[in-house]
Amino acid sequence: MLKLMIPGPTEVSDVVRAEMGLPMQPHYGPEWCELYDQVTSKLKQVFQTKNDLYVLAATSSSAMETAVSHAVEPGQAILICNNGVFGDRFTEMAELHGARVITARSEYGQPITGEQVYKALQEHPEVKALAVVHNESSTAVESNLQEIMQAAATRPEVLTIVDCVSSMGGVDIPTDKLGIDYCLSGSQKCFGAPAGLGFISVSPKAWERIAARREPVRAWYLSLNILRQYREKWSNWHPQGPNTAPVSLYKPLSQALDEILAEGLEKRFARHTQARDAFRAAMRAMGLELYVPDQWASRTLTAVRLPQGIDGSELRDRIQKRHHILLAGGLGATADTVVRVGHLAHTATPEYLLPTIAALEEELSALGADINAGQAAGVFKEVFNR
Secondary structure (H helix, E strand, O other): OOEEOOOOOOOOOHHHHHHOOOOOOOOOOHHHHHHHHHHHHHHHHHHOOOOEEEEEOOOHHHHHHHHHHHHOOOOOEEEEEEOOHHHHHHHHHHHHOOOEEEEEEOOOOOOOOHHHHHHHHHHOOOEEEEEEEOEEOOOOEEOOHHHHHHHHOOOOOOEEEEEOOOOEOOEOOOHHHHOOOEEEEEOOOOOOOOOOOEEEEEOHHHHHHHHOOOOOOOOOOOOHHHHHHHHHHOOOOOOOOOOOOOHHHHHHHHHHHHHHHHHOHHHHHHHHHHHHHHHHHHHHHOOOOEOOOHHHEOOOEEEEEOOOOOOHHHHHHHHHHHHOEEOEEOOHHHOOOEEEEEOOHHHOOHHHHHHHHHHHHHHHHHOOOOOOOOOHHHHHHHHHOO
């Protein structure tokens, strides 16, 4: 069976997978309401929020667009913090909804800094909202969210949108403590659940801004007002919104959330950091160069520079065919220069990372790369078990 060592979708447990095979269940009625309430309650624990939280019957990109479309009106200014492909997506969405985009940009491989955000907000008093990707998975860069939110707090009227799609569930993100107005994620990464569900938490300040809009949001399926109306009016029958909820995705998500909470958030966050540190140490022991420095390295994936003369497509193809492990290439500007390895949810463990290290070592050697063979696995174990 193919092991998904990519930044998502990621592996799920056997128990989570079994939940997908249960008999079909309607998306209304008391039994469904109990499942829906349990899922949203457990999600709030992971998000560390008391704010409203909605599960969208769509992938995490839907949560991104929902936040943007509600936070700014046509003609209003939004600050997009852009250091990769998913910052580009925020820009595309904002422009499509008629917003005026102001960009705080970092080069690929560099983080967004609090200083950048502070400076942009001071230079552009017209900004009504800002959007930032916490963990830019196209480059394996994790920006310092606490510093960014502190900078945003100097303009308390500005709404904050934070894409935590590839970090929530693997990294400590206290939504309410940080003051995030729209916090976004999805089921397919650190939650260890099947793809297909997006999550969005909405602060009281965000609701106030929605109520004060000159014109309503041009949305129906992804209208937060409509989602809230259904939750309130049909709380005992059909609370999820004006759609047929994918119950067969909620069930495995509920099980995956049980696994997260049983492990304990603190232990889970620590495990992801251990896996990151151990894998990076193993790559260095092999003589490979990492795409980003330690101080802003993602805790859920690593981008490794390809040695000179190595074709990334050929390397990934050999590893997939000979070792049954799927790795990711780069995105955007990194497409031909790096290989990206996910270590999130179940793959942030020796069970998945040690075979990946062995496969990289074997196939790089076979392709003629000048690497240090025979050391990486031992270094990984030593660092992971500290």
